[in-house]
Amino acid sequence: MARATDEPTAAAPAEDLEDLALRDDYALNPAFVEMVVDAADRGDTVRLHELIDALHPADIADLMGFLSANYREVIVPLLSADDLGEVLSELDGAIREEILELIDAARLAQALGEMDSDDAADVVDDLEEDKKGEVLAAMSDIDRASIETALAYDDETAGRLMQREVLAAPQFWTVGQTMDHVREAGVDLPELFFDVYVVDPANKPLGAATVSRLLKTRLDAPLSEIMEPVIEIPVDMDQEEVAYIFDKYHLISAPVVEPGGRLVGQITVDDIVAVIQEESQEDMLALAGVSDPGRGASIMEITRSRFWWLLINLGTAILASGVIALYQGSIAKLAALAVLNPIAASMGGNAGTQTLTVAVRALATKELNAANMLVTVWREIAVGLLNGVAFFIVIGLITFFWFHDPAMAVVAGLAMIINLLAAAVAGIFLPLALDRLGFDPAASSVVFLTTVTDCVGYFSFLGLATVIILR
Amino acid sequence: MARATDEPTAAAPAEDLEDLALRDDYALNPAFVEMVVDAADRGDTVRLHELIDALHPADIADLMGFLSANYREVIVPLLSADDLGEVLSELDGAIREEILELIDAARLAQALGEMDSDDAADVVDDLEEDKKGEVLAAMSDIDRASIETALAYDDETAGRLMQREVLAAPQFWTVGQTMDHVREAGVDLPELFFDVYVVDPANKPLGAATVSRLLKTRLDAPLSEIMEPVIEIPVDMDQEEVAYIFDKYHLISAPVVEPGGRLVGQITVDDIVAVIQEESQEDMLALAGVSDPGRGASIMEITRSRFWWLLINLGTAILASGVIALYQGSIAKLAALAVLNPIAASMGGNAGTQTLTVAVRALATKELNAANMLVTVWREIAVGLLNGVAFFIVIGLITFFWFHDPAMAVVAGLAMIINLLAAAVAGIFLPLALDRLGFDPAASSVVFLTTVTDCVGYFSFLGLATVIILR
Numbered sequence: 001m002a003r004a005t006d007e008p009t010a011a012a013p014a015e016d017l018e019d020l021a022l023r024d025d026y027a028l029n030p031a032f033v034e035m036v037v038d039a040a041d042r043g044d045t046v047r048l049h050e051l052i053d054a055l056h057p058a059d060i061a062d063l064m065g066f067l068s069a070n071y072r073e074v075i076v077p078l079l080s081a082d083d084l085g086e087v088l089s090e091l092d093g094a095i096r097e098e099i100l101e102l103i104d105a106a107r108l109a110q111a112l113g114e115m116d117s118d119d120a121a122d123v124v125d126d127l128e129e130d131k132k133g134e135v136l137a138a139m140s141d142i143d144r145a146s147i148e149t150a151l152a153y154d155d156e157t158a159g160r161l162m163q164r165e166v167l168a169a170p171q172f173w174t175v176g177q178t179m180d181h182v183r184e185a186g187v188d189l190p191e192l193f194f195d196v197y198v199v200d201p202a203n204k205p206l207g208a209a210t211v212s213r214l215l216k217t218r219l220d221a222p223l224s225e226i227m228e229p230v231i232e233i234p235v236d237m238d239q240e241e242v243a244y245i246f247d248k249y250h251l252i253s254a255p256v257v258e259p260g261g262r263l264v265g266q267i268t269v270d271d272i273v274a275v276i277q278e279e280s281q282e283d284m285l286a287l288a289g290v291s292d293p294g295r296g297a298s299i300m301e302i303t304r305s306r307f308w309w310l311l312i313n314l315g316t317a318i319l320a321s322g323v324i325a326l327y328q329g330s331i332a333k334l335a336a337l338a339v340l341n342p343i344a345a346s347m348g349g350n351a352g353t354q355t356l357t358v359a360v361r362a363l364a365t366k367e368l369n370a371a372n373m374l375v376t377v378w379r380e381i382a383v384g385l386l387n388g389v390a391f392f393i394v395i396g397l398i399t400f401f402w403f404h405d406p407a408m409a410v411v412a413g414l415a416m417i418i419n420l421l422a423a424a425v426a427g428i429f430l431p432l433a434l435d436r437l438g439f440d441p442a443a444s445s446v447v448f449l450t451t452v453t454d455c456v457g458y459f460s461f462l463g464l465a466t467v468i469i470l471r
Numbered sequence: 472m473a474r475a476t477d478e479p480t481a482a483a484p485a486e487d488l489e490d491l492a493l494r495d496d497y498a499l500n501p502a503f504v505e506m507v508v509d510a511a512d513r514g515d516t517v518r519l520h521e522l523i524d525a526l527h528p529a530d531i532a533d534l535m536g537f538l539s540a541n542y543r544e545v546i547v548p549l550l551s552a553d554d555l556g557e558v559l560s561e562l563d564g565a566i567r568e569e570i571l572e573l574i575d576a577a578r579l580a581q582a583l584g585e586m587d588s589d590d591a592a593d594v595v596d597d598l599e600e601d602k603k604g605e606v607l608a609a610m611s612d613i614d615r616a617s618i619e620t621a622l623a624y625d626d627e628t629a630g631r632l633m634q635r636e637v638l639a640a641p642q643f644w645t646v647g648q649t650m651d652h653v654r655e656a657g658v659d660l661p662e663l664f665f666d667v668y669v670v671d672p673a674n675k676p677l678g679a680a681t682v683s684r685l686l687k688t689r690l691d692a693p694l695s696e697i698m699e700p701v702i703e704i705p706v707d708m709d710q711e712e713v714a715y716i717f718d719k720y721h722l723i724s725a726p727v728v729e730p731g732g733r734l735v736g737q738i739t740v741d742d743i744v745a746v747i748q749e750e751s752q753e754d755m756l757a758l759a760g761v762s763d764p765g766r767g768a769s770i771m772e773i774t775r776s777r778f779w780w781l782l783i784n785l786g787t788a789i790l791a792s793g794v795i796a797l798y799q800g801s802i803a804k805l806a807a808l809a810v811l812n813p814i815a816a817s818m819g820g821n822a823g824t825q826t827l828t829v830a831v832r833a834l835a836t837k838e839l840n841a842a843n844m845l846v847t848v849w850r851e852i853a854v855g856l857l858n859g860v861a862f863f864i865v866i867g868l869i870t871f872f873w874f875h876d877p878a879m880a881v882v883a884g885l886a887m888i889i890n891l892l893a894a895a896v897a898g899i900f901l902p903l904a905l906d907r908l909g910f911d912p913a914a915s916s917v918v919f920l921t922t923v924t925d926c927v928g929y930f931s932f933l934g935l936a937t938v939i940i941l942r
Binding site: 215 | 661722
């Protein structure tokens with residue numbers, strides 16, 4: 001019976017499945033994931049093939065993220081070498097490592113052969129040492145050589161991002177000669193290219209002509225006439241720097257050069273889009289004190305990855321409690337102090353996070369440097385002071401109407417000014433200092449910041465209360 | 472005398488100035504900014520021209536950000552119409568508005584004529600109503616029409632991002648015919664193009680051939696043979712969706728279509744890089760409760776933009792203080808409670824922010840949806856519980872050695888478990904709920920989250936202490 005009701009669905013044309021696979025926003029449709037799970041549960045390989053064939057490799061990678069490990073085990077063997085390569089380059093982290101373990105060396109070598117050298121190197125880098133050897137041995141000499149060359153560069157550098165295949169031409173070539181060359185060279189050229197790099201006899205870039213320009217120009221014009229200056233990317237440049245340059249100058253592709261200046265590859269903007277996503281997510285997660293162990297990480301791995309940040313925070317919370325302990329006597333005399341005590345600290349933490357986040361962002365986009373540091377610092381302090389005064393009034397009035405005690409209102413207000421000022425100072429100086437010392441300003445500033453704002457908040461409120469109210 | 476010492480510097484070749492302008496990381500050199508300021512102070516227009524000529528328009532835009540308003544007033548009149556247009560399209564916010572006020576309608580119309588229609592429309596949109604009319608009147612009919620068409624689309628949609636110039640060809644054309652057409656049409660085509668869109672007689676896209684593919688293929692091959700399927704972008708799609716599609720499928724360009732399916736323009740990846748930067752920064756700033764008023768905003772504008780978020784936070788802080796007020800009697804009996812009280816609340820805030828940030832990120836990248844929602848919720852709650860147990864032990868031991876009171880240690884530990892669990896639940900459900908209700912999950916989740924973690928933290932610690940220690 002189950003079979004009979006399934007048949008009409010199975011017979012639906014592929015076009016329908018493609019429509020069903022994605023929602024209007026191009027995210028994978030949960031109903032489609034359900035269909036894959038059902039087919040896998042029934043062991044219906046024909047149906048699974050149909051479903052997977054309806055997906056772009058990027059969507060197969062997404063599907064892997066939504067499935068649990070036992071379903072991934074069923075899907076992976078069904079993928080073609082071509083799809084497998086593309087799926088592997090879309091995935092990362094725990095899921096990729098797990099899938100790599102499911103594939104034998106020969107099949108993996110074949111899939112890697114279908115990938116761009118930069119993506120293939122990334123995958124090989126994820127393999128365990130002995131499997132890495134096996135896989136490389138199973139590859140063709142050319143594929144192995146290009147992967148080994150890529151792996152010789154550090155992770156997250158231009159050398160790793162680049163593809164070695166480029167379209168380069170001497171400057172005396174004409175547009176027509178260049179086009180003839182491209183038509184003949186065909187497969188040896190990169191699959192996609194956007195610029196012809198014009199090089200000297202030592203293979204050093206002299207300039208570049210966009211392919212659009214090439215197509216628009218008369219065939220007898222020499223390349224030297226249409227080329228424009230290029231920005232050369234050193235092979236050891238950090239990928240974050242490369243992304244900054246691409247973003248700033250709106251580059252589509254850029255030549256990568258060795259220390260001697262020789263052209264060794266190119267980076268294209270599609271690789272950069274991924275880098276920008278990665279780097280900005282890293283900053284966002286770092287500010288929250290999470291290093292994302294990625295999808296597919298186990299509960300224990302996630303717990304452990306968050307534990308350390310929380311432990312550091314516990315240390316700072318206890319330090320702040322130590323400040324309160326200094327005034328335990330004052331609180332024993334007037335328990336109302338304990339009620340209002342957290343307010344200035346909490347406001348300082350929030351105001352400081354505002355300043356800090358703006359500063360971290362401005363440092364990442366290089367909008368903040370020595371040229372405008374003083375102005376920025378002064379601006380943040382002025383903003384802190386102004387909001388301090390504003391909230392002096394707000395909290396003062398609230399406290400007065402709550403406790404009917406003018407002295408308490410003044411103390412709450414003064415603590416607010418002091419802590420919003422401290423928050424501004426800490427919020428701007430901490431990321432600047434971390435950056436200057438060569439640390440990632442996003443990484444640990446928040447924990448330092450809240451230490452400052454909690455301690456100053458408690459100290460100023462309880463200290464002033466002790467002096468003004470309880471004297 | 473001043474003149475004499477200036478001359479050697481002024482005579483330095485342009486090449487040297489270009490080297491000096493940028494640091495190794497391609498950020499503007501503070502020393503160079505200093506040189507611009509010096510030249511402006513001396514009123515040395517010749518030198519200013521030299522300095523500005525050494526900069527790429529993107530760097531001139533950067534320079535504007537580092538200078539104060541009175542220096543910008545000196546620089547803007549020195550820019551060529553071409554540079555001015557590019558500088559305006561790089562800038563945004565307060566600085567751009569300020570610069571626009573410095574330029575008369577005729578000069579602005581000329582600069583806008585040099586820009587891509589999408590960038591020009593953006594600038595015109597920033598103008599005040601009466602100046603907008605003046606500027607549009609001063610433009611050529613063609614330029615005005617293209618800007619008015621762009622402005623007819625909503626801000627932050629595909630229609631605004633796209634450029635109207637595209638390279639389209641009927642499917643029966645051969646590669647050779649297409650290339651001849653490009654060479655003849657020349658200036659009417661977009662400055663940069665990466666795909667030839669193959670269209671039917673009604674101008675609906677049938678597919679696309681990359682320019683690389685065009686160059687590699689024999690001249691007599693019909694386009695229909697080398698074209699591949701395209702993803703069509705509806706003209707009213709939100710730019711964040713467009714960026715998601717470009718990132719997911721590694722697109723370089725995509726055709727934009729009207730509701731009827733007719734091709735009306737194209738979006739290229741360089742526009743998307745800017746969108747991705749913008750959107751991820753928006754999320755990061757929203758989590759910290761800052762809406763960046765941009766560089767060049769006045770101190771009063773910044774103070775005001777941050778005030779409202781802080782006021783909301785004050786409301787939640789007072790709410791949490793209300794919870795403490797419920798237990799004022801307990802604190803009066805045992806002031807030590809006030810010392811330990813903030814710890815569980817602070818830990819909950821941090822743990823909740825971790826969960827929340829991971830969830831906001833996963834929602835933005837569409838890694839979290841109905842298909843894996845239950846798994847994700849369960850995972851976060853399990854992580855919260857496990858870390859709760861871990862910190863039950865840690866804080867229990869610390870409290871025991873600090874206060875030599877086993878009951879106090881148990882209370883501190885239990886409050887920790889309860890609040891880390893509450894933090895996990897709030898941290899995962901708040902962004903999911905905001906997203907489901909159609910709000911930006913990054914925007915206000917933190918304020919709700921800390922309300923929950925503060926109130927639960929204080930309530931569980933003081934409540935348990937009252938029941939267990941003071942009963």
